Amino acid sequence: xxxxxxxxxxxxxxxxxxxxxxxxxALPPLIRLTGPVVETIDGKPAQFDVSDVKKRDIVITDxxxxxxxxxxxxxxxxxMVHIYDLLAKLGGPNGVIRQTEFFLYTKNDRETLxxxxxxxxxxxxxxxxxxxxxxxxxxxxxxxxxETGMLTSCSDYHIFHKLKFPxxxxxxxxxxxxxxxxxxxxxxxxxxxxxxxxSDIEGFVLPFIDRLMELSSAVPDExxxxxxxxxxxxxxxxxxxxxxxxxxxxxxxxMNRECGVPSDRxxxxxxxxxxxxxxxGGTAWLYGCNAxxxxxxGFGERTGNPPLEGAVMExxxxxxxxxxxxxxxxxxxxDYMRSIGLPIPDNYPFAGKAFNxxxxxxxxxxxxxxxxxxxxxxxxxxxxxxxxVAITDKxxxxxxxxxxxxxxxxxxxxRINKIRVHELARxxxxxxxxxxxxxxxxxxxxxxxxxxxxxxLWAKCKAGRN
Amino acid sequence: xxxIEERIKQVTARVLKLNPEEIRPEHNFAADLGAESVQSIExxxxxxxxxxxxxxxxxxxxxxxxxxxxxxxxxVCRQQGVETxx
Numbered sequence: 229x230x231x232x233x234x235x236x237x238x239x240x241x242x243x244x245x246x247x248x249x250x251x252x253x254a255l256p257p258l259i260r261l262t263g264p265v266v267e268t269i270d271g272k273p274a275q276f277d278v279s280d281v282k283k284r285d286i287v288i289t290d291x292x293x294x295x296x297x298x299x300x301x302x303x304x305x306x307x308m309v310h311i312y313d314l315l316a317k318l319g320g321p322n323g324v325i326r327q328t329e330f331f332l333y334t335k336n337d338r339e340t341l342x343x344x345x346x347x348x349x350x351x352x353x354x355x356x357x358x359x360x361x362x363x364x365x366x367x368x369x370x371x372x373x374x375e376t377g378m379l380t381s382c383s384d385y386h387i388f389h390k391l392k393f394p395x396x397x398x399x400x401x402x403x404x405x406x407x408x409x410x411x412x413x414x415x416x417x418x419x420x421x422x423x424x425x426x427s428d429i430e431g432f433v434l435p436f437i438d439r440l441m442e443l444s445s446a447v448p449d450e451x452x453x454x455x456x457x458x459x460x461x462x463x464x465x466x467x468x469x470x471x472x473x474x475x476x477x478x479x480x481x482x483m484n485r486e487c488g489v490p491s492d493r494x495x496x497x498x499x500x501x502x503x504x505x506x507x508x509g510g511t512a513w514l515y516g517c518n519a520x521x522x523x524x525x526g527f528g529e530r531t532g533n534p535p536l537e538g539a540v541m542e543x544x545x546x547x548x549x550x551x552x553x554x555x556x557x558x559x560x561x562x563d564y565m566r567s568i569g570l571p572i573p574d575n576y577p578f579a580g581k582a583f584n585x586x587x588x589x590x591x592x593x594x595x596x597x598x599x600x601x602x603x604x605x606x607x608x609x610x611x612x613x614x615x616x617v618a619i620t621d622k623x624x625x626x627x628x629x630x631x632x633x634x635x636x637x638x639x640x641x642x643r644i645n646k647i648r649v650h651e652l653a654r655x656x657x658x659x660x661x662x663x664x665x666x667x668x669x670x671x672x673x674x675x676x677x678x679x680x681x682x683x684x685l686w687a688k689c690k691a692g693r694n
Numbered sequence: 695x696x697x698i699e700e701r702i703k704q705v706t707a708r709v710l711k712l713n714p715e716e717i718r719p720e721h722n723f724a725a726d727l728g729a730e731s732v733q734s735i736e737x738x739x740x741x742x743x744x745x746x747x748x749x750x751x752x753x754x755x756x757x758x759x760x761x762x763x764x765x766x767x768x769x770v771c772r773q774q775g776v777e778t779x780x
Contacts, residue, residue, distance in 0.1 A: 624731055624732070625731065625732055625735045645751040646735055646751065647735055647738050647739050647742070647749070647754070648739075649735075650732070650735045650736045650738075650739040653732045653735060654732055654736060657732050
């Protein structure tokens with residue numbers, strides 16, 4: 229390690245340097261990368277040009293209707309069609325949200341797919357999801373899909389304990405038979421390598437990928453196998469120096485460079501069991517997966533998947549522009565999800581009710597002076613969500629009225645004036661003057677009080693939503 | 695029936711916790727009677743309730759004295775067809 233000391237001279241200034249080339253405020257903070265990054269793999273240095281991500285056609289794929297539905301009661305057909313429509317609006321004409329996948333097993337699954345496709349959106353492309361069973365390709369063909377995901381679990385936990393194969397070879401042969409059946413049906417198979425971060429990479433995964441590449445060489449490009457790396461249990465690691473099978477850089481290196489799977493046929497699918505889901509998705513992008521698989525607000529099996537809206541922000545930060553994305557749809561989607569009973573925590577980034585609400589008086593003062601001091605970016609323009617200040621004894625009746633109008637979603641002539649909120653304003657003041665309170669009042673407390681004091685407004689604006 | 699003045703004094707006394715007999719028309723709600731910001735809002739709301747009227751927010755809050763309130767409310771009652779004095 230270099231321990232040579234270096235002195236640092238103050239660069240005095242009488243004007244602030246706000247680093248606006250990296251923190252433009254009109255966009256999320258930009259991620260500027262310099263390369264190369266070196267990872268030691270099999271004892272040798274392997275270089276990755278991570279800045280290449282700016283040029284590569286990285287995309288977001290969606291599994292809200294598949295993995296996302298495994299963590300909640302089923303969506304109705306109408307709900308899914310509406311969500312699909314909003315995904316198309318969010319991802320924009322360049323297809324930043326490139327694909328979304330559907331179950332095909334029930335009549336409702338197939339009706340949902342039909343109605344989504346009927347909307348005529350180019351993106352997200354609808355793909356299927358089936359078991360690795362030859363007969364299931366009939367469903368894919370009948371639905372008219374060009375591509376389907378199929379389960380090709382690759383850890384011995386799955387091969388032996390779940391799927392009960394007598395040997396790895398029997399398992400691989402079975403998977404390859406299904407891949408051939410996909411080719412015969414004219415459907416592109418996307419092999420989902422379940423539990424890859426707990427697999428024998430050299431002993432099973434890489435030989436399997438070699439077989440897939442060999443099979444792909446005999447079919448047209450548009451049918452060649454895609455590979456989804458499924459971090460089923462959230463074991464994946466982004467850390468430099470981490471070992472296989474958990475290292476994401478090493479996994480992608482093996483696929484990409486040793487097996488020759490091109491980046492546009494590699495996809496990362498993560499889970500959040502260890503709070504690593506978003507950063508692992510971003511890491512996969514940097515090291516050579518072009519696609520990161522996500523769900524809206526991270527809803528997914530157990531702890532969930534990479535949040536789609538987080539990937540959208542990461543995409544913009546990496547690319548340095550909106551690229552056709554309509555970020556305000558994130559708010560529309562969050563409102564819709566809440567309206568159909570899916571909880572989004574108040575402090576949840578980009579979409580929670582309080583994600584840009586400051587409680588500290590000193591922060592509120594900062595916000596008043598210059599929004600950029602305490603707002604992460606221009607949330608008013610990008611998300612339709614102006615920064616907010618929590619209610620305290622300093623808020624006054626104006627602040628209370630503002631809070632109530634926002635809370636009930638009242639606009640124009642429907643907005644209530646401060647005369648109408650005097651009971652709530654009094655309650656707020658008494659919290660401090662009479663009760664001796666020293667903390668700000670949470671939205672939950674205000675909601676409870678608003679329900680009690682304004683039952684008519686509550687019934688009109690909130691009934692059925694909370 | 696009590697006069698407008700009497701009713702306004704009673705409401706003011708109740709909201710500001712004063713004796714109605716101490717309140718005079720020339721009194722300024724804030725400077726003389728000690729009305730704080732939220733109490734001004736409460737006064738307007740209670741006047742509306744007492745007389746069954748609806749007042750324009752900014753105009754109502756611009757009224758500074760008890761006498762001014764008497765005149766303002768009498769006008770509003772007349773405009774809104776509310777009977778005030780027997």
